[in-house]
Amino acid sequence: MLYRRFGKTGLQLSVFSFGAMRFLASKENAIRTAQAAVDLGINHLETARGYGESEKFLGAALRAGLPRERVYITTKIPPQQDGSAMRRAIEESLSRLGIDRIDIFDLHGINNREQFDLGMGCLPAIRRAMDEGLIAHLGFSTHAPLDLLLETIATGEFESVNLHYYYFNQRNAPAIALAHQLDMGVFIISPTDKGGQLFNPPARLVELCAPYTPIAINHRFLLADPRIHTLSLGAAHPGEFAPHLAVADQGGPLSEGEKAILERLERQYQRVPSLCEQCYQCLPCPEDIHIPEVLRLRNLALGFEMNDFGRYRYAMFGNAGHWFPGRKANSCTDCGDCLPRCPVGLEIPALLKQTHALLYQGERKRLWGSSS
Ligand code: SF4
Numbered sequence: 361m362l363y364r365r366f367g368k369t370g371l372q373l374s375v376f377s378f379g380a381m382r383f384l385a386s387k388e389n390a391i392r393t394a395q396a397a398v399d400l401g402i403n404h405l406e407t408a409r410g411y412g413e414s415e416k417f418l419g420a421a422l423r424a425g426l427p428r429e430r431v432y433i434t435t436k437i438p439p440q441q442d443g444s445a446m447r448r449a450i451e452e453s454l455s456r457l458g459i460d461r462i463d464i465f466d467l468h469g470i471n472n473r474e475q476f477d478l479g480m481g482c483l484p485a486i487r488r489a490m491d492e493g494l495i496a497h498l499g500f501s502t503h504a505p506l507d508l509l510l511e512t513i514a515t516g517e518f519e520s521v522n523l524h525y526y527y528f529n530q531r532n533a534p535a536i537a538l539a540h541q542l543d544m545g546v547f548i549i550s551p552t553d554k555g556g557q558l559f560n561p562p563a564r565l566v567e568l569c570a571p572y573t574p575i576a577i578n579h580r581f582l583l584a585d586p587r588i589h590t591l592s593l594g595a596a597h598p599g600e601f602a603p604h605l606a607v608a609d610q611g612g613p614l615s616e617g618e619k620a621i622l623e624r625l626e627r628q629y630q631r632v633p634s635l636c637e638q639c640y641q642c643l644p645c646p647e648d649i650h651i652p653e654v655l656r657l658r659n660l661a662l663g664f665e666m667n668d669f670g671r672y673r674y675a676m677f678g679n680a681g682h683w684f685p686g687r688k689a690n691s692c693t694d695c696g697d698c699l700p701r702c703p704v705g706l707e708i709p710a711l712l713k714q715t716h717a718l719l720y721q722g723e724r725k726r727l728w729g730s731s732s
């Protein structure tokens with residue numbers, strides 16, 4: 361296992377972090393899974409107030425023998441209405457985890473302007489908790505649009521950021537660059553699941569990535585970038601770490617073989633008919649359709665046969681609040697507002713209809729609802 365300095369926090373974190381959101385089948389399973397992570401060299405355990413019993417189960421794992429002095433614990437709490445509510449929430453998390461200091465405290469879900477404003481309002485209470493030694497370092501997690509993500513980073517208030525950035529979704533590349541410029545720790549949220557459900561890849565993608573696996577190629581794309589420090593693994597049980605470990609000791613530049621695979625993937629992507637270039641110039645849509653994200657799912661389905669992933673994400677439109685904003689593509693009224701804004705002249709309404717027909721299979725909510 362490699363370790364990297366997590367930006368200005370100065371902490372040396374393992375390049376994989378244990379994301380404790382899916383290990384909840386039982387307390388015993390949680391303890392075994394957290395212990396397996398530590399046995400593999402993972403020293404960063406990441407939970408959230410909103411992940412059901414996760415904080416309590418991590419606390420149980422610590423009481424069962426997980427060496428507190430060898431692990432760093434992150435917990436995440438959403439912005440609260442005021443400082444006293446935030447103070448109570450911090451004390452509750454400390455109590456649930458059974459620890460006297462949170463190593464990294466993340467404001468959870470700075471996803472829109474309202475959450476940003478609430479989060480900024482909580483900073484004095486968080487700073488007081490830091491002065492008292494209850495919190496060592498402050499970061500934030502986000503699913504925000506890029507402009508708000510950049511604005512949050514640029515406040516200079518945070519030492520680290522948890523964000524979405526993967527081979528199959530590089531929209532947040534400017535945020536990686538700005539975080540690096542400000543010497544922030546960079547934590548990648550769920551590279552395997554949110555990064556394309558790469559644990560269950562379509563045959564076409566397997567073929568294109570061979571002799572590597574899609575999981576390994578995505579991990580290597582991320583870890584070959586020294587501005588990125590740690591990737592979350594949300595294992596549900598001890599057996600789920602194995603597919604990731606092949607690259608846990610590989611942090612250097614991409615090999616010639618890996619570069620050749622990425623070039624092959626790029627060539628394939630460029631062949632998608634009516635490829636959406638992800639420039640975001642078509643927004644806003646009066647019907648609140650997240651046109652670029654809908655068409656990104658289309659790109660991936662047509663380019664790499666990632667239809668299952670597309671269905672999984674598409675089903676969340678309209679069901680996940682500010683965590684995954686926008687309505688489904690069948691809300692398009694053909695108003696035509698977006699058409700002159702698309703620099704490559706895509707027939708956006710027709711492509712939206714096609715994508716809805718391709719990916720709509722029903723509704724789906726986020727694992728932890730819309731408030732966590
Ligand atoms: S044509 Fe459809 S997608 Fe484009 S702006 Fe109008 S409603 Fe939105």
Ligand code: SF4
Nearest residue numbers: 636637639640642702
């Ligand atoms: S303007 Fe066109 S290319 Fe750009 S994101 Fe929108 S649909 Fe895609």
